[in-house]
Amino acid sequence: MLSKIDKHFEEVLCAVFLCVIIGSVLMQVVLRFVFHSAAAWAEETAVYGMIFAVYLGATMATRERAHIRITLLISRLPKALQVVCVVSADVLWLGFVIFMIVQTTTYTQLLFDVTYQTPGLGIEQRWVQMFIPMLFCLMLFRIVQVYWRWRADNFRGLPL
Amino acid sequence: MSDTTISKTGGSIVPVVVLVTLILGLIMAVVAGANGPIVMAIVFVVSMAIGVPIPFAAGIATVAGLYIADIPMTLMAQAAWTAFEPFPLVTIPLFVLAGQLMEQGGMSEKLVNIAQKLVGAYKGGIGLVTVVACMFFAALSGSGPATTAAIGSITIPAMQEEGYKSRFAGAIAAAAGALGSMIPPSNLLIIFALVTDVSIPRLFLAGIIPGIVLGLMLMVVVFIISVKNDYGGTGEKFRWGPLLEAFWEGKWAVMAPVIILGGIYAGIFTPSEAAGVAVAYGLFVGMFIYKGLTWVKLFHAFKFTAIVIGTVLFILGSTKAFGQLVTIFDIPTFVLGLFQGLVEFPWLVMLLIGVFYIIVGMWLESIPQIIIFTAVFYPLVTSLGIDPVVFGIFTVMTCEIGFLTPPIGVNLFVAARISKISIEEISVGVLPLLIPYVAMIFLLVFFSGWVTYLPDLVYGPMR
Numbered sequence: 213m214l215s216k217i218d219k220h221f222e223e224v225l226c227a228v229f230l231c232v233i234i235g236s237v238l239m240q241v242v243l244r245f246v247f248h249s250a251a252a253w254a255e256e257t258a259v260y261g262m263i264f265a266v267y268l269g270a271t272m273a274t275r276e277r278a279h280i281r282i283t284l285l286i287s288r289l290p291k292a293l294q295v296v297c298v299v300s301a302d303v304l305w306l307g308f309v310i311f312m313i314v315q316t317t318t319y320t321q322l323l324f325d326v327t328y329q330t331p332g333l334g335i336e337q338r339w340v341q342m343f344i345p346m347l348f349c350l351m352l353f354r355i356v357q358v359y360w361r362w363r364a365d366n367f368r369g370l371p372l
Numbered sequence: 373m374s375d376t377t378i379s380k381t382g383g384s385i386v387p388v389v390v391l392v393t394l395i396l397g398l399i400m401a402v403v404a405g406a407n408g409p410i411v412m413a414i415v416f417v418v419s420m421a422i423g424v425p426i427p428f429a430a431g432i433a434t435v436a437g438l439y440i441a442d443i444p445m446t447l448m449a450q451a452a453w454t455a456f457e458p459f460p461l462v463t464i465p466l467f468v469l470a471g472q473l474m475e476q477g478g479m480s481e482k483l484v485n486i487a488q489k490l491v492g493a494y495k496g497g498i499g500l501v502t503v504v505a506c507m508f509f510a511a512l513s514g515s516g517p518a519t520t521a522a523i524g525s526i527t528i529p530a531m532q533e534e535g536y537k538s539r540f541a542g543a544i545a546a547a548a549g550a551l552g553s554m555i556p557p558s559n560l561l562i563i564f565a566l567v568t569d570v571s572i573p574r575l576f577l578a579g580i581i582p583g584i585v586l587g588l589m590l591m592v593v594v595f596i597i598s599v600k601n602d603y604g605g606t607g608e609k610f611r612w613g614p615l616l617e618a619f620w621e622g623k624w625a626v627m628a629p630v631i632i633l634g635g636i637y638a639g640i641f642t643p644s645e646a647a648g649v650a651v652a653y654g655l656f657v658g659m660f661i662y663k664g665l666t667w668v669k670l671f672h673a674f675k676f677t678a679i680v681i682g683t684v685l686f687i688l689g690s691t692k693a694f695g696q697l698v699t700i701f702d703i704p705t706f707v708l709g710l711f712q713g714l715v716e717f718p719w720l721v722m723l724l725i726g727v728f729y730i731i732v733g734m735w736l737e738s739i740p741q742i743i744i745f746t747a748v749f750y751p752l753v754t755s756l757g758i759d760p761v762v763f764g765i766f767t768v769m770t771c772e773i774g775f776l777t778p779p780i781g782v783n784l785f786v787a788a789r790i791s792k793i794s795i796e797e798i799s800v801g802v803l804p805l806l807i808p809y810v811a812m813i814f815l816l817v818f819f820s821g822w823v824t825y826l827p828d829l830v831y832g833p834m835r
Contacts, residue, residue: 226678227671230469233462237648241641255459258644262465262681263456266689269682270427272675279425279683280737282780286423288387297391301423308428311435311445312452319449341453 222272232261253332267347274354316345394418408701412437431690437697447693455692464559465681466647470654471513472673475522477658477665482622483508489615493608496598502527506548507587510555511629517782520549528791534604539801542791546783547805550772555583564764567746572643577827578761589808624657687740695747704751718756722817733774762820
């Protein structure tokens with residue numbers, strides 16, 4: 213059960229959010245042609261769907277090590293240096309993700325102190341934006357997970 | 373993506389020296405207190421060189437820049453959300469998904485079939501078919517690598533069977549696939565439009581003629597090489613009957629660009645809505661007409677789209693603040709000063725920018741490249757009186773050459789994987805096919821009037 217969630221969590225959610233985008237955009241078309249009206253909120257749901265889909269796609273790519281790296285230089289280094297490079301690169305990446313978690317959390321706290329309603333849906337920005345730090349946390353977890361698997365694999369190859 | 377891993381492993385001293393120099397450079401720049409942009413550039417290059425994924429390397433460089441300019445870091449947090457707010461951006465995931473659905477659903481086969489009846493009998497038949505089919509598919513899809521994959525996976529094996537050299541077969545698909553981001557719809561043109569506020573439909577219209585001309589030039593090159601090497605060609609006479617039959621057979625695939633582009637230019641949909649309609653259409657045809665789309669393939673298409681937007685679009689979040697930094701550090705003025713002596717010769721400036729873009733494009737993905745450098749060069753170019761639309765087409769054209777040059781040429785990776793040869797081999801094979809691209813760059817630099825002909829005709833001249 214847990215491994216199933218681990219395997220498909222982002223995929224399924226991402227597919228759902230992509231469907232939200234498609235649904236919102238198509239609804240606008242249908243509304244305009246069939247009912248001659250427009251929904252101001254559909255644009256917002258499409259954008260929110262896209263934002264979540266992008267972040268979930270990024271965490272999914274983290275798990276699958278699909279992020280685009282330039283390996284031209286490191287692939288020509290001696291093995292030991294390769295590991296040093298990739299690990300320090302990932303430490304930098306990890307540092308950046310932690311930095312973003314801290315910053316987006318402070319920013320979300322700031323949003324909790326003010327009222328900032330979205331023009332279309334009329335919901336508070338904080339209720340949607342608070343997912344960003346959570347998604348960065350998920351990415352953090354995925355980076356650590358890759359190393360966990362690398363250790364389980366007796367440090368064979370590169371954690372790529 | 374460890375595709376770049378080249379068979380030679382370790383041992384050599386040169387890479388180690390390069391690495392040490394890079395790191396020394398970084399330390400020296402920080403110690404000597406170099407100015408913001410230089411530190412940013414070095415941080416970006418070093419972190420990319422040791423293997424930080426590109427979006428995060430850009431993020432780290434931006435943080436360094438913010439730190440030097442003493443700007444509150446919450447700007448990063450804010451950008452992580454606001455960078456994705458412009459509505460036209462939703463066009464990109466939708467077009468990626470639509471292209472996937474159309475490919476998986478069996479439309480690419482029908483397009484290849486039409487092209488086969490059109491040009492298949494000439495010398496270099498399947499090579500020409502690849503180019504024509506890529507032009508068709510480019511009108512459904514907004515991405516170069518996707519076009520290479522969709523058409524190449526069918527035609528490359530066919531070419532190999534006919535005795536084409538593998539590296540030539542792969543190179544044709546890679547070079548013609550790059551048309552995917554020139555012929556509208558185009559993801560790269562959407563990004564350019566978002567950065568510069570040029571209208572998307574105008575850019576799309578401007579892409580049509582250069583795209584077709586480029587396709588024709590590619591066909592000429594393929595034809596010449598095929599005649600030389602005596603590749604294929606049944607020598608059958610061209611007949612209308614089979615062509616029309618193939619058209620009828622593939623009518624659902626041919627209708628897709630008509631609906632997408634026709635809808636945009638007739639003013640029925642906005643480009644984003646057209647992308648939504650394209651997804652619906654691809655889904656409908658794939659599931660009910662061609663029946664190529666199973667649930668597994670459908671899920672795969674969604675997953676593919678998720679990975680693409682997660683790895684490529686994600687960079688917007690970390691580079692939004694970058695764009696603001698460019699303004700704060702006043703880089704455009706600096707660049708303007710650099711080119712001060714050349715204002716008399718806009719063509720020389722364009723050529724220099726082109727060379728620079730091509731070199732950068734060898735290393736960087738196109739979307740980050742457009743976001744970062746358009747902010748830097750666009751003010752300069754418009755102040756020289758060059759049409760923004762022409763500059764957009766020019767930018768995408770240079771990025772396409774980036775697709776086709778090692779070490780980071782996405783189209784080459786895709787085509788090399790399909791034709792089962794190494795990157796080095798295909799990089800050699802693609803060289804003759806780069807001639808049309810370079811010729812097109814010169815055409816754009818020296819005679820640009822024809823590019824804006826179509827948009828001016830439809831929308832009237834720009835203000």
